[in-house]
Amino acid sequence: MNTLATFIPRTVFPTLESLPRSYYLGHHAAGLSKMRTMLSQIDLIIECRDYRIPLTSRNPLFEESLAGRERVVVYTKRDLGGNGEDAVKRHTTIRHWQSPTKTIFSSHRSQKDLRQILTHIKTSSAACGALTGSHLMIVGMPNVGKSSLLNALRREGVGKGKAAHTGAQPGVTRKIGTGVKIVEADETTGAGGVYLLDTPGVFMPYVPDAEAMLKLALCGSVKDTIVPPFNLADYLLFHVNLHDPGVYGEYCPPTNDAAELLEAMARKTGRLQKGGTPDLEATALWMIQRWRNGHLGTFLLDDVSPESIERYTSGEGSQNSSISQARKAGKEAARARQRARRSGTAAE
Numbered sequence: 001m002n003t004l005a006t007f008i009p010r011t012v013f014p015t016l017e018s019l020p021r022s023y024y025l026g027h028h029a030a031g032l033s034k035m036r037t038m039l040s041q042i043d044l045i046i047e048c049r050d051y052r053i054p055l056t057s058r059n060p061l062f063e064e065s066l067a068g069r070e071r072v073v074v075y076t077k078r079d080l081g082g083n084g085e086d087a088v089k090r091h092t093t094i095r096h097w098q099s100p101t102k103t104i105f106s107s108h109r110s111q112k113d114l115r116q117i118l119t120h121i122k123t124s125s126a127a128c129g130a131l132t133g134s135h136l137m138i139v140g141m142p143n144v145g146k147s148s149l150l151n152a153l154r155r156e157g158v159g160k161g162k163a164a165h166t167g168a169q170p171g172v173t174r175k176i177g178t179g180v181k182i183v184e185a186d187e188t189t190g191a192g193g194v195y196l197l198d199t200p201g202v203f204m205p206y207v208p209d210a211e212a213m214l215k216l217a218l219c220g221s222v223k224d225t226i227v228p229p230f231n232l233a234d235y236l237l238f239h240v241n242l243h244d245p246g247v248y249g250e251y252c253p254p255t256n257d258a259a260e261l262l263e264a265m266a267r268k269t270g271r272l273q274k275g276g277t278p279d280l281e282a283t284a285l286w287m288i289q290r291w292r293n294g295h296l297g298t299f300l301l302d303d304v305s306p307e308s309i310e311r312y313t314s315g316e317g318s319q320n321s322s323i324s325q326a327r328k329a330g331k332e333a334a335r336a337r338q339r340a341r342r343s344g345t346a347a348e
């Protein structure tokens with residue numbers, strides 16, 4: 001019997017209440033505060049979000065802290081989200097949601113996408129008419145692809161090489177750099193050049209639910225040690241099965257059991273511990289990396305429909321109150337640690 005035809009994937013993933021829900025680091029807060037002080041010199045903000053999680057990778061902090069500047073939203077890593085009719089429909093839905101803010105879907109390797117971003121930048125810069133040039137800032141969650149986009153825009157715009165470091169783990173950029181030229185000045189029109197400022201990725205103070213944390217972790221927005229790799233691989237398997245369980249056919253038949261798949265992968269790829277026991281954690285990390293590189297199917301983790309956007313936006317109020325609750329809880333925990341240190345009972 002064809003197991004692929006009879007296989008029934010899970011339609012619900014269990015809530016993992018014990019997962020950490022915060023990852024707001026010192027350099028995130030410092031970066032955001034510096035961005036705020038520089039805002040008056042900025043003509044346009046490029047806000048990057050991850051195409052695979054268009055709703056979940058929106059950081060409300062950017063709305064709150066960087067308001068009052070023109071903005072363009074760029075959904076990065078579009079190549080990892082799949083194409084076809086579904087993509088056209090979802091782009092329309094997202095654009096409608098973001099309207100009147102300009103929204104662009106991009107892959108850092110697509111010349112067409114880069115040109116579209118550059119055209120928008122040039123139009124917007126011409127409108128602000130600064131002879132000394134215009135200054136842009138690129139912001140977004142950690143690992144969303146800001147530095148890669150900056151390098152790609154520079155390559156496409158002025159034909160120059162890499163200016164910013166990039167990497168597969170979050171937190172490669174920790175400080176705001178100096179402006180990098182991405183468009184030359186135009187002597188015929190008198191328009192100045194366009195300079196883009198890279199910034200450190202900023203995580204949200206508090207993630208609204210455990211599933212959102214799994215999505216952010218899977219897309220690489222938090223370090224791979226924060227959420228147990230087995231949970232991440234299990235959540236990934238849940239999504240892979242909903243799209244095409246055939247993609248892991250070389251390892252095992254369709255399954256809802258992450259341990260079964262990981263064990264088969266470990267044996268086939270030689271990820272074994274002493275005594276030949278499969279190393280499930282190392283294999284989970286390898287499986288996640290394969291998906292991040294587009295090898296286990298290309299699809300979104302967020303549901304994008306007018307209804308899900310409505311649910312997301314109606315939950316924003318509670319999200320903002322969770323942010324203030326998280327801040328209060330953070331301050332209270334710091335005070336408790338201080339009291340414990342003073343009384344000599346600290347147990348950190």
Ligand SMILES: Nc1nc2c(ncn2[C@@H]2O[C@H](COP(=O)(O)OP(=O)(O)OP(=O)(O)O)[C@@H](O)[C@H]2O)c(=O)[nH]1
Pocket residue numbers: 076077078079080106107108109140141142143144145146147148149165166167168169170171172173174199200201202
């Ligand atoms: N497939 C694909 N990968 C991308 C794209 N953009 C970036 N990446 C990859 O995503 C990872 C993170 O990219 P970075 O540019 O370092 O991300 P960042 O937002 O600057 O990261 P922080 O330093 O944490 O702020 C790297 O492994 C990039 O190669 C894209 O459009 N498509």
